[in-house]
Amino acid sequence: DNALRSLQSLADPTNTLDWPAIRSLFAESAHLSHKDWSRTDVAGQRLSKLIHGPEDTSFRRIFARVLEDGNWDGAVAASAARPSSFQPWVVLVTGVNGIRKTTSAYQP
Incomplete structure (x- = not known):
């Protein structure tokens, strides 16, 4: 419930998100x-249907840090400028606190 309240506090106050369905998804998979x-x-596919996408005001408010720090709008523009045959890739870095994930990611 804390995670849900956290998202609700960030969402657009006039949002139309299905909070009971989001809570159910969290209860089933967040742990x-x-x-x-x-x-x-x-779980991600289910969440994407519930929280919509970057064109939605609540989505943009909830994920503002990720969208801004990750240069989402710049990535969208870059994607539109390259051939559709080009497939970009993403690296997910996970691990416990203190093992220098962020520091390592910024090394040349």
Whole structure:
């Protein structure tokens, strides 16, 4: 419930998000490891249907830090400028606190 309240505090006050469905998804999957990729993908697909996408005001407010620090709008522009055959990639860095994940990511 704390995670849900946290998202609600960030969302657009006039939002139309289905909070009971989001709570249900959290209850079913938030405590499970992200390392089971197929299960994580299913949960992510369900969440994307509930929280919509970057064009939605609540989504942009909830994920503002990720969108801004991750240069989402710049990435969208870059994607539009390259051929559709080009497939970008992402690196997910996980681990416990203090093992220098962030420092390592910024090394040349």
